Amino acid sequence: MRAKDAVGRYGENVAASYLTRCGWQVVDRNWRGPAGELDIVALQGTELVVVEVKTRSGDGFGHPAEAVTPAKMARLRRLTGQWLDAHDLHPTSVRIDVIAVRTSRRGAATVEHLAGVC
Numbered sequence: 001m002r003a004k005d006a007v008g009r010y011g012e013n014v015a016a017s018y019l020t021r022c023g024w025q026v027v028d029r030n031w032r033g034p035a036g037e038l039d040i041v042a043l044q045g046t047e048l049v050v051v052e053v054k055t056r057s058g059d060g061f062g063h064p065a066e067a068v069t070p071a072k073m074a075r076l077r078r079l080t081g082q083w084l085d086a087h088d089l090h091p092t093s094v095r096i097d098v099i100a101v102r103t104s105r106r107g108a109a110t111v112e113h114l115a116g117v118c
Contacts, residue, residue: 011055011101011109012039018099018111019051027089033082035075040099041083048091050080052117055101055109064100065114073118 016026019042028041040051052072054064061067068076076096084094100112 007055007057007103008053010103011099012053014055014101014109014111015051015053015099016040018113024049028083028087031079031083033079033086035078035082038076038079038083043091046092048080048084048089048094050076050083050094050096052076052096052098053101054098055103057103064102065098065112065117068098068117077118 012029016029019026019040023044025043026040027043029039031038031041038050039053042049042051052068054067056064073096080094080096095116096118098114098117100114102110102112104110
């Protein structure tokens with residue numbers, strides 16, 4: 001596994017743990033559809049939330065959430081529709097969130113949750 005992939009996998013694990021601690025139900029991880037991959041699909045009550053996780057180990061490339069471009073948001077919307085078509089789940093509403101994870105050489109990673117980005 002490449003170092004970049006390992007950092008991303010670590011960030012997804014941190015994000016999934018964070019959501020579970022917040023009382024959310026993680027229903028799918030790393031789901032692959034024709035347009036790409038959804039990192040985390042979760043339920044917050046009866047609302048379906050697709051979570052894009054961006055992890056950075058430094059500030060050289062800016063804030064992690066800056067990597068979620070308009071093109072990426074459009075892809076996430078398409079993938080969310082594909083996920084819903086493939087699953088027998090009927091949420092009351094759907095939204096897309098971003099969780100930005102910053103790793104630390106010492107101590108725990110920091111998590112920033114941006115709700116309803118698109």
